[in-house]
Amino acid sequence: xxxxxxxxxxxxxxxxxxxxHYGLKDIAYDVAEPKEExxxxxYSNLAFQLSKLxxxxxxxxxxEVCSACxxxxxxxxxxxxxxxxxxxxxxxxxxxxELARIxxxxxxxxGKAYGSRxxxxxxxxxxxxxxxxxxxxxxxxxxxxxVLGDTIYRILRFTNHNVVVxxxxxxxxxxxxxxxxxxxxxNFPQNGSKKFDHYCGDDVYxxxxxxxxxxxxxxxxxxxxxxxxxxxxxxxxxxxREVTSRVLDExxxxxxxxxxxxxxxxFESQIIASRLWDxxxxxxxxxxxxxxxxxxxxxxxxxxxxxxxxxxEEKVLVRSDGTATYIAKDIPYAMWxxxxxEDPFKYVKYTEQPDGTVLWATSLDHDGxxxxxxxxxxxxxxxxxxxxxxxxxxxxxxSMLGSDDGRYRHLPYEVVALSxxxxxxxxxxxxxxxxxxxxxxxxxxxxxxxxxxxLHTKAYEExxxxxxxADEQWLHRTAESIAVxxxxxxxxxxxxxxxxxxxxxxxxxxxxxxxxxxxxxYARASxxxxxxxxxxxxxxxxxxxxxxxxxxxxxxxxxVGEGADIDIDTSSTHLLGKDEMVLVKAIAxxxxxxxxxxxxxxxxxxxxxxxxxxxxxxxxxxKVPVLHEQDTNLVKARLSLVKAFMYTMSNCMSLLxxxxxxxx
RNA sequence: GGGCCCGUAGCUCAGCAUGGAUAGAGUGCCUGCCUUCUAAGCAGGUGGUCGUGGGAUCGAAGCCCACCGGGCCCGCCA
Numbered sequence: 095x096x097x098x099x100x101x102x103x104x105x106x107x108x109x110x111x112x113x114x115h116y117g118l119k120d121i122a123y124d125v126a127e128p129k130e131e132x133x134x135x136x137y138s139n140l141a142f143q144l145s146k147l148x149x150x151x152x153x154x155x156x157x158e159v160c161s162a163c164x165x166x167x168x169x170x171x172x173x174x175x176x177x178x179x180x181x182x183x184x185x186x187x188x189x190x191x192e193l194a195r196i197x198x199x200x201x202x203x204x205g206k207a208y209g210s211r212x213x214x215x216x217x218x219x220x221x222x223x224x225x226x227x228x229x230x231x232x233x234x235x236x237x238x239x240x241v242l243g244d245t246i247y248r249i250l251r252f253t254n255h256n257v258v259v260x261x262x263x264x265x266x267x268x269x270x271x272x273x274x275x276x277x278x279x280x281n282f283p284q285n286g287s288k289k290f291d292h293y294c295g296d297d298v299y300x301x302x303x304x305x306x307x308x309x310x311x312x313x314x315x316x317x318x319x320x321x322x323x324x325x326x327x328x329x330x331x332x333x334x335r336e337v338t339s340r341v342l343d344e345x346x347x348x349x350x351x352x353x354x355x356x357x358x359x360x361f362e363s364q365i366i367a368s369r370l371w372d373x374x375x376x377x378x379x380x381x382x383x384x385x386x387x388x389x390x391x392x393x394x395x396x397x398x399x400x401x402x403x404x405x406x407e408e409k410v411l412v413r414s415d416g417t418a419t420y421i422a423k424d425i426p427y428a429m430w431x432x433x434x435x436e437d438p439f440k441y442v443k444y445t446e447q448p449d450g451t452v453l454w455a456t457s458l459d460h461d462g463x464x465x466x467x468x469x470x471x472x473x474x475x476x477x478x479x480x481x482x483x484x485x486x487x488x489x490x491x492x493s494m495l496g497s498d499d500g501r502y503r504h505l506p507y508e509v510v511a512l513s514x515x516x517x518x519x520x521x522x523x524x525x526x527x528x529x530x531x532x533x534x535x536x537x538x539x540x541x542x543x544x545x546x547x548x549l550h551t552k553a554y555e556e557x558x559x560x561x562x563x564a565d566e567q568w569l570h571r572t573a574e575s576i577a578v579x580x581x582x583x584x585x586x587x588x589x590x591x592x593x594x595x596x597x598x599x600x601x602x603x604x605x606x607x608x609x610x611x612x613x614x615x616y617a618r619a620s621x622x623x624x625x626x627x628x629x630x631x632x633x634x635x636x637x638x639x640x641x642x643x644x645x646x647x648x649x650x651x652x653x654v655g656e657g658a659d660i661d662i663d664t665s666s667t668h669l670l671g672k673d674e675m676v677l678v679k680a681i682a683x684x685x686x687x688x689x690x691x692x693x694x695x696x697x698x699x700x701x702x703x704x705x706x707x708x709x710x711x712x713x714x715x716x717k718v719p720v721l722h723e724q725d726t727n728l729v730k731a732r733l734s735l736v737k738a739f740m741y742t743m744s745n746c747m748s749l750l751x752x753x754x755x756x757x758x
Numbered sequence: 759g760g761g762c763c764c765g766u767a768g769c770u771c772a773g774c775a776u777g778g779a780u781a782g783a784g785u786g787c788c789u790g791c792c793u794u795c796u797a798a799g800c801a802g803g804u805g806g807u808c809g810u811g812g813g814a815u816c817g818a819a820g821c822c823c824a825c826c827g828g829g830c831c832c833g834c835c836a
Contacts, residue, residue: 124776133779142778151816152778181779227836268836320836397834407761413834420836482762483831508763509830513770527828528769556798576798588771591763593829595770600785604798607771607784614798622795694775702772702783709783716791716800736795758798 096197097683100172101125104136104186107170111162134185141182152182190675194667197682201738202662209684209745213692214255220431220470221247225262227269228338230295232348233539235510241585243476244354245697248749253692261356265338266363271319274334276302279315291344300537326367348542350448353751359455368438374426383494402490421484428488433469441465479506507590513597529595549577552602575753579609582751586701613755615708616743619736620756622720623660666731673717680710681742704746
């Protein structure tokens with residue numbers, strides 16, 4: 095938060111020089127942190143930007159600017175020096191004591207809100223993620239979707255967006271029909287020995303698809319099932335809802351396990367039954383966006399067609415037999431999200447989630463609650479990049495209906511694939527390729543629960559060694575948090591447009607850049623404060639209340655006592671040295687990272703920041719003694735810094751959905 | 759055939775939006791460091807024609823063009 099203030103000051107200083115010394119204004123230039131410490135605390139590329147205009151070399155301009163700056167620098171509290179670099183950069187040195195003081199003060203006053211800014215102004219955002227077909231368990235590809243969506247939800251909520259999270263349940267699609275065929279026509283038992291979603295996905299779905307290969311008549315069965323499911327009140331439709339809701343309930347357990355939560359489930363069967371499509375269609379017809387193709391020689395003769403792609407690409411919405419296509423189901427849903435269509439739904443409580451919030455579900459019953467779910471300022475749909483074309487068409491249709499650009503936003507991301515060595519475990523030989531795609535129908539994927547279990551087991555062993563006296567419940571809770579952190583971080587750290595090549599061995603390696611590294615840094619900090627407070631308590635008991643010379647004199651009179659915490663005290667921050675300042679600066683740029691992430695909707699930025707913050711703390715931890723320092727005031731200052739780190743880290747981890755553990 | 763994306767160290771990836779300072783991490787491999795706040799850590803070493811070629815620029819990993827290699831999308835399937 096305070097790096098931002100320093101940047102603002104540096105800009106103000108440079109602007110003053112630009113206008114007074116050169117008589118110029120509105121020059122575009124950057125002020126940012128350099129990648130290396132030797133180049134100062136901030137740098138600007140102003141001299142490069144001015145060099146064409148002034149027809150002088152960047153380094154000459156840098157020198158001029160710096161000497162002009164130096165004359166008026168006294169006004170600017172945070173900036174201590176401005177010096178030119180021969181390459182042409184203008185480098186700033188900050189008053190680090192001032193930076194440390196105001197940073198710690200800000201962390202102290204904001205606490206859990208540290209790093210938050212009012213970016214959203216209360217804007218209503220609807221975000222849809224997860225949306226896994228309810229015929230199988232989540233695999234690691236779905237996990238990427240969920241983790242991205244849930245993290246963006248957390249970050250938007252933190253920056254004052256009014257966010258509603260949707261999970262779309264396609265309970266009337268082809269994949270559900272596949273398992274219905276299995277249960278109704280192939281006599282698969284309706285209870286497997288494993289978790290029901292795993293059973294349906296790993297066994298029923300895969301085997302039914304195998305059988306299609308040998309028995310083409312089964313495809314006819316599937317068509318019948320699909321048709322029957324369209325009638326909301328048919329026996330098949332009822333049965334399908336029964337099965338899908340059992341699968342869904344198991345899927346939700348996995349989602350919650352991953353620290354995700356939702357506000358509302360939207361069932362496709364209900365969207366269809368609500369006649370939302372008819373109303374959407376009449377709007378589309380009235381606005382002339384869709385047209386009946388009446389040219390007998392056209393390939394789309396008799397179809398209702400939309401022209402919405404690039405280069406006038408056409409897309410069929412209603413077939414010549416009057417049935418709607420796949421994309422036609424998405425259009426009314428998207429219109430509903432933005433409030434273009436009036437809400438036909440009532441809402442019922444589906445269940446209470448582990449975080450205590452209510453999960454609602456759409457309902458067609460008249461006695462449900464009328465909530466205000468739809469009608470958002472912005473609707474974000476998290477779906478992988480393969481859906482980009484369809485999503486672009488939907489976006490185009492919405493903009494033709496007059497919705498402002500950017501209100502409907504597809505967040506595309508690349509898929510998760512298997513590394514060559516992991517692929518080999520599935521007996522896939524991929525030659526010299528670097529990865530192999532997962533295939534649901536062929537059973538080639540890694541289930542989320544299975545991977546979490548393996549991570550859990552691995553973490554459990556390690557935690558047990560480190561905490562031999564701890565009880566089982568605590569050990570498992572801790573191992574679970576570590577497993578989830580590992581999973582979430584591995585999905586977040588990579589850029590959205592890169593395929594994640596998932597390697598089981600790599601994922602199980604508990605070293606290096608990972609979720610547990612982040613948790614470890616926090617746990618180390620936490621132990622310092624824990625010991626500090628027990629020292630304070632002991633010292634007080636031994637020496638009596640109010641006596642001077644208490645070994646660790648922090649937070650006198652406030653929050654010190656049995657089990658009490660250490661609070662941030664900024665009276666001694668001037669004692670902090672160079673090694674501590676690296677950590678101060680890292681803490682001070684948290685909000686810049688948050689803002690960056692909101693703008694790009696790419697959580698990678700924040701994930702990597704969180705890792706770098708952990709790394710910087712670990713360096714601090716090795717280099718700088720806190721409790722073993724002799725100078726009581728310096729101990730106080732360092733403890734305050736550790737505490738500030740913990741607030742920042744905890745806020746950042748919470749945005750990533752990673753549990754902050756006091757001990758591990 | 760058309761469209762989108764990727765290509766940086768043995769491997770997995772940052773950096774590219776907005777060109778500028780000796781191209782960075784993790785992992786792997788090799789060395790050190792637990793009688794001091796948790797060694798899931800830290801320090802050091804190893805490792806790079808930034809896919810190739812051209813162009814504009816004082817200056818390119820980044821911008822433009824072409825090509826090569828890989829992936830995805832393009833149905834009256836869902």
